Amino acid sequence: MTKNQFFCQIPKAELHIHIEGSLEPEMMFALGDRNNIQLPYKSVEEIRAAYNFQNLQSFLDLYYAGMSVLQTEQDFYDLTWAYMQKASAQNVRHAEIFFDPQGHTSRGISFETIHRGIYRALQEAKQEFGISSYLILCFLRHLSAESAMEALEQALPYKDTIPAVGLDSSEVGNPPSKFQKVFDKAREKGFRTVAHAGEEGPPEYIWEAINLLGVSRIDHGVRCIDDPKLLEYLIEKQIPLTVCPLSNIKLCVFDSMAKHNIKQLLDMGLCVTVNSDDPSYFGGYVAENLQEIESALNLSRQDIYKLVKNSFQATFLSVEEKQTRIAELDEFMMK
Ligand SMILES: Nc1ncnc2[nH]cnc12
Numbered sequence: 456m457t458k459n460q461f462f463c464q465i466p467k468a469e470l471h472i473h474i475e476g477s478l479e480p481e482m483m484f485a486l487g488d489r490n491n492i493q494l495p496y497k498s499v500e501e502i503r504a505a506y507n508f509q510n511l512q513s514f515l516d517l518y519y520a521g522m523s524v525l526q527t528e529q530d531f532y533d534l535t536w537a538y539m540q541k542a543s544a545q546n547v548r549h550a551e552i553f554f555d556p557q558g559h560t561s562r563g564i565s566f567e568t569i570h571r572g573i574y575r576a577l578q579e580a581k582q583e584f585g586i587s588s589y590l591i592l593c594f595l596r597h598l599s600a601e602s603a604m605e606a607l608e609q610a611l612p613y614k615d616t617i618p619a620v621g622l623d624s625s626e627v628g629n630p631p632s633k634f635q636k637v638f639d640k641a642r643e644k645g646f647r648t649v650a651h652a653g654e655e656g657p658p659e660y661i662w663e664a665i666n667l668l669g670v671s672r673i674d675h676g677v678r679c680i681d682d683p684k685l686l687e688y689l690i691e692k693q694i695p696l697t698v699c700p701l702s703n704i705k706l707c708v709f710d711s712m713a714k715h716n717i718k719q720l721l722d723m724g725l726c727v728t729v730n731s732d733d734p735s736y737f738g739g740y741v742a743e744n745l746q747e748i749e750s751a752l753n754l755s756r757q758d759i760y761k762l763v764k765n766s767f768q769a770t771f772l773s774v775e776e777k778q779t780r781i782a783e784l785d786e787f788m789m790k
């Protein structure tokens with residue numbers, strides 16, 4: 456088996472993927488044409504050339520512009536189906552997928568339209584590819600807590616198909632504490648919680664996400680390295696970090712992959728996982744992320760096995776479902 460085959464075929468889970476971040480330039484153009492939306496680009500190459508980011512905000516500006524082509528239920532279906540086809544090709548067995556409803560309801564698109572399109576594709580992917588999946592509603596932290604509360608209200612009728620809520624968008628200056636009331640309400644209603652923290656923000660944001668938002672996982676979290684007490688706590692409690700290596704390089708969180716701290720965190724005993732974040736914008740899905748860190752950080756097969764096993768451990772699946780997925784992984788590693 457070649458290295459490519461190994462990374463494509465190893466059964467894996469993905470826990471940090473923004474479905475709007477999987478909108479490939481080709482589909483952006485096709486949906487722009489279908490919906491008669493003028494894009495500020497003349498070609499796919501031009502779009503890709505624009506994906507040269509200095510930081511998180513420079514990416515978010517293009518990310519929100521790109522999602523403006525998503526208008527109809529069919530658009531959300533096509534977007535999600537395309538990601539699930541890619542996930543199946545990389546033997547993703549389970550995916551927990553973020554969506555940003557406020558990015559669409561702010562454009563007059565109903566929550567029902569967004570949810571129906573995405574969820575129909577997830578159900579069909581379960582049938583067609585055997586991929587289990589959960590939807591995670593992310594609140595946009597650059598908007599107000601009141602706007603987040605509204606998004607939570609809109610999600611309540613769909614609660615049994617959205618097991619968790621999260622927090623994403625511009626981190627610095629929008630600490631988790633700003634959304635404490637919304638997350639309290641969400642947990643009262645039975646939602647699990649996760650949050651982006653410690654991507655660009657300080658370790659204090661990770662502490663707030665844990666202590667004030669009651670998160671089960673931290674999305675990114677790589678800035679935990681700056682706080683020894685926090686490292687100790689994350690190791691002791693085995694709170695998973697959904698790390699996105701290619702994203703961290705493309706957004707200049709680390710200068711190069713050789714300087715990424717995921718191997719350090721893994722060796723210290725943190726429950727770190729590997730994810731693609733926004734694969735279309737950062738140049739790789741989960742298999743490419745694994746392959747990039749393997750070569751840049753000289754990871755062993757055992758390291759890769761641990762990272763992938765962590766991804767199943769960190770899911771919202773039941774204990775039995777996790778054991779089944781991990782048994783599949785063990786069988787694959789024996790090949
Ligand atoms: N990496 C990221 N950080 C914060 N918000 C996001 N939305 C999409 N990708 C994101």
Ligand SMILES: [Zn+2]
Nearest residue numbers: 473623651732
């Ligand atoms: Zn993200």
